[in-house]
Amino acid sequence: MRSADPTIPVLDLSASSTDLTRQLCDIESVSGNEKTATDAIEASLAGLDHLELFRNGDALVARTQLGRDRRVVIAGHIDTVPLNNNLPTRYESIDGRDYLWGRGTVDMKGGVAVQLKLAAELTAPIVDVTWIWYDHEEVSESLNGLGRLAREHPELLEGDFAILGEPTNSQIEGGCNGNLRAEIRTFGLRAHSARAWVGRNAIHDAAPIFTALAAYVPREVEVEGLVYREGLNAVGVTGGIAGNVIPDECMVHVNYRFAPSRSGAQAEAHVREVFDGFEVTIVDLAEGATPGLTDPLAQHFLEAVGGEAKPKYGWTDVARFSALGMPAVNYGPGDPLKAHADDERVALDQIEDCERGLRAWLAGS
Incomplete structure (x- = not known):
């Protein structure tokens, strides 16, 4: 649908999901600059009779109201990390496989593109669907658009099962590790x-911290049939006053990724x-989320998609739904190892x- 506002980019929802991905990516939306992308998504869905639209800041919610017995929430964030000469997008082929780069x-x-295309085209899904596109996922938790919706309009997040479109190589990844x-x-x-x-060197006194980290053996924990890998690592060190001063303070920044069998308090x-x-x-401190694969909706989803569910090692917003x-599960295109890469x-x-x-x-097919 063409926007009445010429300043809003036009998204062609009749295009393939791959072409729609390119359209969305070429609308720069680094965290804090999502408005144009949200405007474009909203304009593309405006006027579709099967969807109710709700806007909250730069988060957009579109819902069906078909009176189905169960409701599914399908969400994705529209912001990205900063650019590094990797827009506009381009198509390329590597070893015979076609990619969209950027x-x-x-x-x-x-x-997001897959979700947007299906939201427009599936007028009578077998479940009611709440589609959510939200802002500020790549920055401080306090700014997260999904978290804002949960605080200000929790009724918009109500459902029986949730899918987050984080990159998983288009395979289902259940739950997520917690993050401390x-x-x-x-x-x-x-x-x-x-x-x-005559002094005492705080950096030298930090040696046992590094010894403990080097000797630490992270757990592999099975939760509802999926094995999560934990990790405890130093990710930063600060200390020192000047080149001729014995330091009186040292700080080691430690990151702990813990299996969802542990609560935040236990972590x-x-x-x-x-x-x-x-x-x-x-x-x-962010709580993890258990796999969420025991519900009949999740089982049906796994059957429809095929393959074998895997654990999500990183933290994602599935924890908010949990x-x-x-x-809730993660399911989306893309290799997570390429996320944020140049x-x-x-x-x-x-x-x-x-x-x-x-x-x-x-569609129930």
Whole structure:
């Protein structure tokens, strides 16, 4: 549908999902600059009788109201990480496989394009569907558009099962690991480095922290049939005042990815146990989510898509749905290893597979 506002880009929903991915990616939407992309999505869906539209900031919700017994929520974020000379997009072929290259192709406008095309075309799905496109996923949790919707309009997130279109190579990945970030500090006494013996070196005192991290054996934990891999790693170190001063403080920034069998409180207790005797400050904590594959809707979805479900090692917004008591999975085109990469690119056949799987399931075919 052509927008009445000439400043809003026109999205051709009759195009293939791969071409629609390119259209969306070429609308730059680095976090904080999503408005134009949201305007374009909203304009493309305006006037479709089978959808009710709700706008909240730069998040858009489109719902069917068919009176079905069950409702599915299908969501995707429209923002990307910053550009690095990787727009506009281009098609390329590597070893006989066709790709769309450019920022956002993997994370996650391929999934957004599939969702948008199906939202427009599936006028009578076998379940009621709530489609959500939201902003600010790639930045601070406090700005996350899905979180904002959950706080301000929780009724818009209600459903029986949720799908997040994060890149999974078009395979189902259940749940997600939790994520904790902590600052571990040591303290010493400043002194001139020529007379180090009158001070205490806080960086040297941090050695046991690194010893503990190097010796740490991360768990592999089975949760509802999926095996999640944990990780405890130093991701940053700060300390030092000047080139001739013994430092009186050192901070090691530690990231803990924990299986969804652990609560956030249990994860925090574990980190404090590992670094017992040091000052530990938790600076970020996000609960994980269990696989969500036991519900009949999820089982039917798995059958329609095919393949074998895998665990999601990273944290995603499926955890928000899990916190609302809704089982949720990740399912979208793109190799997660290419997310945020300068050579970010998605295989066209994965976009097509994702559309085919979702369409078959929602249409009941």
